[in-house]
Amino acid sequence: MDTHLCVKTEPNESAPDGAGPVPKPVPALPGVELERCEDGTAVFFCRDAGATEALGRLLGTLSESGDIFCLVGDLGAGKTLLTKGLASALGVEEGDVVSPSFSLMNIYEGKLEVRHFDLYRLDSPDELADIGFYEYAGGDGVTVIEWADLFTSELPPDYLQVSITIEKDGRRVELLPSGPRYEELIKEVLRSADSRTGYSH
Ligand SMILES: Nc1ncnc2c1ncn2[C@@H]1O[C@H](COP(=O)(O)OP(=O)(O)OP(=O)(O)O)[C@@H](O)[C@H]1O
Ligand SMILES: [Mg+2]
Numbered sequence: 205m206d207t208h209l210c211v212k213t214e215p216n217e218s219a220p221d222g223a224g225p226v227p228k229p230v231p232a233l234p235g236v237e238l239e240r241c242e243d244g245t246a247v248f249f250c251r252d253a254g255a256t257e258a259l260g261r262l263l264g265t266l267s268e269s270g271d272i273f274c275l276v277g278d279l280g281a282g283k284t285l286l287t288k289g290l291a292s293a294l295g296v297e298e299g300d301v302v303s304p305s306f307s308l309m310n311i312y313e314g315k316l317e318v319r320h321f322d323l324y325r326l327d328s329p330d331e332l333a334d335i336g337f338y339e340y341a342g343g344d345g346v347t348v349i350e351w352a353d354l355f356t357s358e359l360p361p362d363y364l365q366v367s368i369t370i371e372k373d374g375r376r377v378e379l380l381p382s383g384p385r386y387e388e389l390i391k392e393v394l395r396s397a398d399s400r401t402g403y404s405h
Contacts, residue, residue, distance in 0.1 A: 230396040231261045231293065235374075238397050244381055246390050248397075251374045256282040259377055260289025263366070266392045267294070267346050269316055271385070272360060274352030277368035282375050283350040286366065290348060291318045304350070308335045317345030324351040329358050364389060 235255030239247045250256040263273065263286075273290065275283040288301040295314035304310045304322040312318040319340045326332060332355060341347045342360045352359060362383025369376040381387045 228265055228396075230399055231258060231265055233258050233262060233397060236397070238394070239376070241390075241394055244387050244390060246379045246394055246397075248377045248379075249371075249374055250282070250377055253282070253285060256285050256368070256375055256377065257289035260286035261293045262289075262393060262396055263364075263389075264290035264293025264346075266389060266396065267316070269344050269346070270342060271389070272342050272347045272349070272363035274359060274363045274365045275348060275350045275368070276353045276365060278370055281368040281370055282377075283366075283368060286368065286377075287318075287320055287348045287350070290346070291320070294318055294346065309337075309340070319343075319345060319347045320350075321348065322350040323354050326354070329355065332358055362386060 233255070235251040236259050237249045237251070239249050241247070248259055250259055267273075267290070275286065277283055284301070284303045288298050291301045291312050291314060292298045294316050296312040296318055300312055301320065302310065304320050305324060308322060308325065310320045312320065321335075321337065321341070323332070326335075332338065337358070341349065342363075349359070349363075352363075352365070362385055364386040365378075365380040365382065367378040367380065369378075379390050379393065381390050
């Protein structure tokens with residue numbers, strides 16, 4: 205697989221010949237394979253940790269202010285690692301991205317603010333209110349929620365669900381849209397993955 209980085213351009217910069225916006229630069233996706241895409245969802249297989257992080261980087265590259273990513277998966281599935289990739293694409297230092305298992309929410313400053321929640325240790329919606337979940341989720345910046353499935357009734361209506369399953373030889377990562385913004389985002393992810401893998405659908 206081609207692992208070279210694309211030339212970096214500013215988002216929405218016009219082509220010199222006025223041919224319209226230049227697509228966002230697509231990060232390399234080493235170890236990422238598109239398994240299938242159907243009914244608006246996309247399923248990838250990540251062969252190693254670097255692949256999970258790279259897929260996160262792609263999501264971060266394509267994300268916009270207001271986006272919400274709901275991460276679902278067992279302990280150690282790769283939710284925090286994928287968040288590292290996502291946040292690094294938004295200019296956050298990778299080392300700054302740490303698990304919010306105990307802090308419950310971390311905020312990182314990048315090109316967009318990234319709010320990183322972990323709901324694993326919370327028991328009730330009251331506690332969500334205490335940590336500012338309702339003010340922060342979906343506000344300006346990008347919101348990432350680990351263990352979002354523990355509070356499905358408290359989530360905003362529209363979000364991208366990222367479900368990570370542990371397999372013996374890697375991780376299966378499924379993208380499921382809730383709302384038109386995320387249907388479009390998955391199409392962008394697929395277009396970008398095509399350009400990196402040669403996969404056609
Ligand atoms: N595709 C992959 N193949 C093999 N190992 C992987 C892959 N992706 C991630 N890992 C490994 O899985 C672990 C993921 O840890 P991480 O802290 O990101 O999980 P998590 O889902 O956030 O867990 P928690 O629920 O405890 O917060 C790391 O050890 C990482 O190296
Ligand atoms: Mg985690």
